[in-house]
Amino acid sequence: MRRAAILAALAAGAALLGSCGFGPAHFDVLRGNYYYERGMYQQAMIAYLAAREKPGYEAWISFNLANVYQALGETGASLDGLKEAEKSDDKPLLFNVSFNRGLFHHEAGRYKEAYEEFKHALELDPSSLDAKINLEHSLRRLKLSVQSPAKRPAKPGGPDGRREDAERILEYVKKKEGNRWYAPERMAGEESPRDW
Numbered sequence: 001m002r003r004a005a006i007l008a009a010l011a012a013g014a015a016l017l018g019s020c021g022f023g024p025a026h027f028d029v030l031r032g033n034y035y036y037e038r039g040m041y042q043q044a045m046i047a048y049l050a051a052r053e054k055p056g057y058e059a060w061i062s063f064n065l066a067n068v069y070q071a072l073g074e075t076g077a078s079l080d081g082l083k084e085a086e087k088s089d090d091k092p093l094l095f096n097v098s099f100n101r102g103l104f105h106h107e108a109g110r111y112k113e114a115y116e117e118f119k120h121a122l123e124l125d126p127s128s129l130d131a132k133i134n135l136e137h138s139l140r141r142l143k144l145s146v147q148s149p150a151k152r153p154a155k156p157g158g159p160d161g162r163r164e165d166a167e168r169i170l171e172y173v174k175k176k177e178g179n180r181w182y183a184p185e186r187m188a189g190e191e192s193p194r195d196w
Contacts, residue, residue: 025054025061032064041071059088063096075104095124099131106134111142 028051035044045068052061066081082097102117118135122128 025051025056036068041068044068059085059093063093091124095121102134106138111138111145114138115142
């Protein structure tokens with residue numbers, strides 16, 4: 001009797017999951033997401049590649065793989081994955097593709113391309129605050145890169161301000177770490193702190 005109840009519950013659960021759109025690839029994607037969230041990128045890649053072998057969600061799987069490749073430092077493979085994901089007509093996915101591609105361009109110093117990608121992402125989802133902020137950052141960087149060096153505001157402490165920045169950083173570290181740099185004259189429980 002108990003065995004029949006367990007089998008009935010399992011059958012009902014499988015039917016419920018099947019009716020909710022959970023296909024064979026879905027469990028591999030969930031497993032990949034779990035590993036990705038924990039920084040276990042190799043395991044995430046294996047799970048996504050297993051999901052890719054099953055029908056359904058190909059564009060989203062390509063997007064997820066692109067994120068894993070980027071986390072592993074494989075920017076070329078990541079951009080290829082984004083290009084593959086871009087073949088979808090799923091608006092949230094297309095937003096994510098443009099947003100991530102904008103991040104790649106911005107990190108590479110290609111601010112014009114980053115600006116265009118964030119602009120496209122905002123056309124897909126005008127309510128995205130992150131895309132608006134990144135669009136502004138890209139535009140600001142683009143304007144600074146186009147501006148001639150004579151028009152840029154001069155930084156104090158030298159032509160590029162590096163000397164002053166280094167001095168400020170050293171002063172800050174000295175203040176924060178100052179207590180650790182000096183040993184007390186007498187340590188608790190010892191007669192003399194001679195053995196340094």
